[in-house]
Each structure stands twice: as structure tokens, then as C-alpha cells.
Amino acid sequence: MDSPxxxxxxxxxxxxxxxxxxxxxxxxxxxxxxxxxxxxRRVLAExxxxxxxxxxLSGGEPLLRRDLVDIVATAHNRGMYxxxxxxxxxLTRPRAERLRAAGLDHVQISIQADExxxxxxxxxTPSFHRKIEAMGMVKELGWPLTMNVVLHRRNIDHVxxxxxxxxxxxxxxxxxxxxxxxxxxxxxxxxxLPSRAQLxxxxxxxxxxxxxLRDRMDVIYVIPDYYSRYPKPCMGGWAARQLTVTxxxxxxxxxxxxxxxxxxxxxxxxxxxxxWARSPVLxxxxxxxxxxxxxxxxxxxxxxxxxxxxxxFQLTGDAAxxxxxxxxxxxxxxxxxxxxxxxxxxxxxxPPLIPRPHRARIRTPAAPPPRI
Amino acid sequence: xxxxxxxxxxxxxxxxxxxxxxNRARQQHVLLHPETVVVLNGSGADILGLCDGRRTVAxxxxxxxxxxxxxxxxxxxxxxxxxxxxxxxxxxDG
Numbered sequence: 001m002d003s004p005x006x007x008x009x010x011x012x013x014x015x016x017x018x019x020x021x022x023x024x025x026x027x028x029x030x031x032x033x034x035x036x037x038x039x040x041r042r043v044l045a046e047x048x049x050x051x052x053x054x055x056x057l058s059g060g061e062p063l064l065r066r067d068l069v070d071i072v073a074t075a076h077n078r079g080m081y082x083x084x085x086x087x088x089x090x091l092t093r094p095r096a097e098r099l100r101a102a103g104l105d106h107v108q109i110s111i112q113a114d115e116x117x118x119x120x121x122x123x124x125t126p127s128f129h130r131k132i133e134a135m136g137m138v139k140e141l142g143w144p145l146t147m148n149v150v151l152h153r154r155n156i157d158h159v160x161x162x163x164x165x166x167x168x169x170x171x172x173x174x175x176x177x178x179x180x181x182x183x184x185x186x187x188x189x190x191x192x193l194p195s196r197a198q199l200x201x202x203x204x205x206x207x208x209x210x211x212x213l214r215d216r217m218d219v220i221y222v223i224p225d226y227y228s229r230y231p232k233p234c235m236g237g238w239a240a241r242q243l244t245v246t247x248x249x250x251x252x253x254x255x256x257x258x259x260x261x262x263x264x265x266x267x268x269x270x271x272x273x274x275x276w277a278r279s280p281v282l283x284x285x286x287x288x289x290x291x292x293x294x295x296x297x298x299x300x301x302x303x304x305x306x307x308x309x310x311x312x313f314q315l316t317g318d319a320a321x322x323x324x325x326x327x328x329x330x331x332x333x334x335x336x337x338x339x340x341x342x343x344x345x346x347x348x349x350x351p352p353l354i355p356r357p358h359r360a361r362i363r364t365p366a367a368p369p370p371r372i
Numbered sequence: 373x374x375x376x377x378x379x380x381x382x383x384x385x386x387x388x389x390x391x392x393x394x395n396r397a398r399q400q401h402v403l404l405h406p407e408t409v410v411v412l413n414g415s416g417a418d419i420l421g422l423c424d425g426r427r428t429v430a431x432x433x434x435x436x437x438x439x440x441x442x443x444x445x446x447x448x449x450x451x452x453x454x455x456x457x458x459x460x461x462x463x464x465d466g
Contacts, residue, residue, distance in 0.1 A: 003397060005409045051397030053409050081391060081404035106389060106406045144389030146406060172389060173406065218459055220407075 001286065003051030004276060007080075008244040009040070010255060011071070013060040016089040018124030018355035019112065021150050021192055022184040024060065025258050029360035031247045037067040039267065041074050043245055046272035048078030052243075055080040060247070063090035069098045076103025083108060085148070088134035089127055096134075100141050107138045108146040108175070114161035122154060124355045135169045146173040151202065151224075152192040153342070153350065159202045163209045163219070171217055176206065178224035182256035184356040186314060191351040193342040199227060226335055230300060231307025231323035238285035238309060243276060251275045253282055256310040260284075260319050285309050290320055294328045378429060378452040380445070383464035385425030390460045392420050403460055410460065415440075419448055420455075425464045 013028045025031070035043070044055065055075040062068055063086055075082045083106045084099070111131050112122035119128040138145045147166045151159065159176065166174040178199075181189045194202075203221070210219045225232045235242050239253040249267040252258055265279035276282055284290070288301050295306040306312075307323020315324045315334045324331040378384065386392060391404045394417075401417030403410040412420070418439070422432045429449060436443040455461040 049397060051395060053393075053395060053402055053404055079393060079395070081406070083406055105391065105404075108406075144406070 001277065002240065004047075004239075004241060004243045005052065006054040006056065006242045007044075007047045007052045008056045008058060008242065008255065009043075009062075009071070009075075010244060010246050011040075011057060011059050011062045011065045011068070012247050014064050014359045015059060015061045015087065015356075016064075016125060016358065017061070017087050017110075017127060018358060019122060019150070020124075020184055020188045020353035020355050021122075021152055021179045022356040023180060023182040023255060024356060025183050025255075026187065028357070032360050034065075034247045035245075035249045035267070037070055039249065040067070040071050043249075043267050043272060044071070044074045044078055044080075046267075048080065050273055050276060053080055054083065056083045056085055058085040061087050061089065063087075063095070069095075069102045072099055072104045073102040076105075081105050086110070087123075087127065088131045091134045091137070093137060096137055096141055100143070104143070106146065107143050108148050109135055109138065110148045110150070111162075111165070112149070113155045114158050114165045118155060118158065132169070135171070139170050144172040145170065146175060147171040148175045148177070150177055150179055151194070152179045153194045153198065154192070154353075156194045156198050156202050160205045160209075163205070163213075167213065167217060173218040173220060175220045175222070177220075177222035180222075180225075180256075181314070182259070182310060184354070188351075188353050189338065190341060191353050193226060193338060194224070195343045196227065196339075197343075199224065225307075225311075225323075225325045226339055228325065229327050231304050231311075231325040233304045234308035234311075234323075237287075237305040239276070239282040240286065240305075243272075243282070251279065251282065253285075254310070256308075257281065259310055260313050262319075285319070292320060292322065294326075294330075295322050298328070378449045378456060378463065380428060380430040380433075380449075382429050382452075383425055383427065384423040384429065384432075384452050384456075384461050385464060386420065386423060387460055387462050392417070403455075405458075405460055408458075410455075410458075416451060419451060420461075423452075423461060 012034055013024045013031050072082050082104050084104055085108045088109045109131055112119040116128035120126050135145055149162055179185050179192050185192060206221045235254050244252045244255050251265045251267060262281040262284055265275045265281045291301060291306050295301050307325055309319045312321045312323050313319035316331050322329040324334045389406060393402060395402050401412040422435055433443055433445045433448050452461055
């Protein structure tokens, strides 16, 4: 067991956006008891001791934490490369300057499409112009800028214009990540999954852009695993290189793993070192011993590590099965059927997208209806 | 789609968004990049420590030679070529 390289610090699940592809958990109400500033300081100190070198500050919207500057400074002082993953809503100039002074290394700003009407519709709130302004400010302050775009059925046909926008903004990197179906995205899967024709067209555009922009911009393209022959090497193996701390202090190998029926491990009860080495949630699928066939006897078991445990659980109800994305999986028809449905020519209209709520809804009879 | 090959007159420097640091927990030098960590052996860290955008590769090889005796020019260039391909190192004008 190596020590972890990266910590994904999910500071809050509150968010000004309501993107239907969000991977945050559906049960957001279970995460409202957020870690305090002091608790995050301790987690970051322990992470540094453990060997963590990168700290990704994410959420939800991390800028909603009033102590973000303090958290960044702590991670920076522990020698970590700090990376803010943000919608940019709330990134005012004074706040940005304070984050810069605190040692923030890198800013990743999400955008939902290349133009305001589509972007704002997907985000569920007027945000496009503020994002563009914030990207300009990030460059002005001398940060490297990554533009993050989650691709799906409703925006993947815009990929050429999205790449033009990234270039115009002077982004150093652009991440075009096909939707991964967890959390709200899982709930909206059938409305989000693109067709093969859409994907083929997008991949042609991406390849050409990579060639053309090679000297100026990193173009990262995350393939949609539903369409691949083999599963993704999820997280580089279960609890092999990364760990996630959720807003309430639960530690997970990845954010989606909260959905698995494994006992919780919390920084409020144990040290990060103990959790990384000993907790059931981080050791359950570490290595290859847990694997059933066809993974156990497969040459690729150290290449893709059996794929994604959360996807296996979601699709089959058993987290220890081969990821059904793999064409060798006995459950592959579960994925094949979803892909088939996404490619039906007769598909008259797409199912509606359910926006994720901005914050946890309190489910009591007396509560007013949620506002979206 | 071959990437740039580093030559003796190139002046390498770390890319702007990359940081070279020593990790106490691992007792190793590492290159930090937005999404990746490159763990370096001792000679890799020495080479990168000299990549200041002013020295040429030939000068870096010569400097390493004075420290360690024999240094293979082609190994240094291969190492830097790999990091240029990963956008961790940039080449200044010769």
C-alpha cells in the first residue's frame, strides 16, 4: 500500500448551480453538518503527514465556504499543490486576490456550454457571463486556468465551439469529460447519454483540436465508459492513489463510494492515517484479491482494476462484480440496453432533466415546496 | 504524431503551472502538476533543478558532469523530452 497522492476535499454540497449531471449524492441532507475550519486544518495536516501532494478543493461550490482562504493557506503551507474546482460564482476580485496570496496554485472553472442560453439552461441559473469574466480575471492574476466542461447529450454537439471558447479565453487546459453516471447524473442517465453518432463526431473534433493546439493548450478528453470495450481504471485502483473527504468528514476512495453499503469512516472519529490503512471502506476493494472472474483471471486486472465498484453496485446491486461496462462482464447487457436506447432513431423526445437542488431539502410535511 | 525532441541548444524551464518540491513523507522529489504527480529519482531532480530557462541542455549536462563525473547527454535529453511531451517542461528559444 502506497500513501495517497491526492486529496479531494469536498468542502460543501451547497451550490449556486443546479446541473442535472452533478455527481453529488442524492441524500444531500446527510452532509449538512459540515466540518469546521479547525477540523479541516487537522485533516489537511494529517493528509500532509500521510504524503498527500495535491489538494483539490471542490464541492458543491467551495467558494460558499467563508473560510476557503484559510483552508487554501493550510494546504499550501503543508506543501500541497492546491487546485480550486469552482463554478466561479462568488469569485470576486478581492476574494481571488486573497486566494492568490494564500498560495492557491490553480483554478478550474466549469462552464456548461459555449454560449449563454444553453449554458445557463443546463446550469439552471444565469451564470455564463460571470464565468467568462472570472476566467479573464484568473488569467489576469497569473493563475493557470483549466476550463472544465461536462459533456452529455445536450451539449456534446457544441464541442467545436466549446474548444474555440477555451482557446479564446487563453485556457492552459480544457477538460472535456463525458458524464459519469453517479448521483444526480445517474438519476438523469437516460436523458444525458449521447448517441454513438454524437460521440464519433465529437471525438473527430477533439483529435483535430489536440493537434492544432498542441503547443498552447492541453486538451483532456474523458471517454464515456458506456461506449468502451473495457472499463475505466477507476481512481487508478480502489484507494490506491486518492482519497476523498466529504463535507461532513466521511473518508472515501472516491465521492461516488458513499452509495456503497460499507461502514462509514469519519475524520471525526479516527485519524486519516488509520482510515487509509485500516478502515473497511478503504480496504474493501484494494488490490486484486477481492476480484471474481472474469477479472480474477484477466490479463487486464492490473490495468483497469476491474473498473468501477460504484458502477458495478449501481447496475447489479453487488459492488464486487466486474464493472458491467466491460464486454466480458456477465452483466454487460445492462449497459448495452442503455446504449441501445440512446441510439434509437425513433426516439421522439428526450426524457426531462431533473435539476439537482442547490442545497439539501428538509423533508418535513410543514416545509414549503422547494424552489428551483 | 511525434513530439518535440530536446536538443543541446534548447533552454528548458519548468512549465508555469508545475512545481518541483521535496516530499518529506516519501523522502523523494516530486513534480506537481494540476492532475498528476511525477515522482523523481535523485538525478531527475538534479536535472530539473538546473532547468531555469537560461542554461542550455548542453550547459546542464556539463554542470552535472562537474558534480558527478560521467553524465550521458542522451539520457538527459530523453528525460527532458518525456517531460516536454507531458507539458511539465517548456523549451525557451535557443
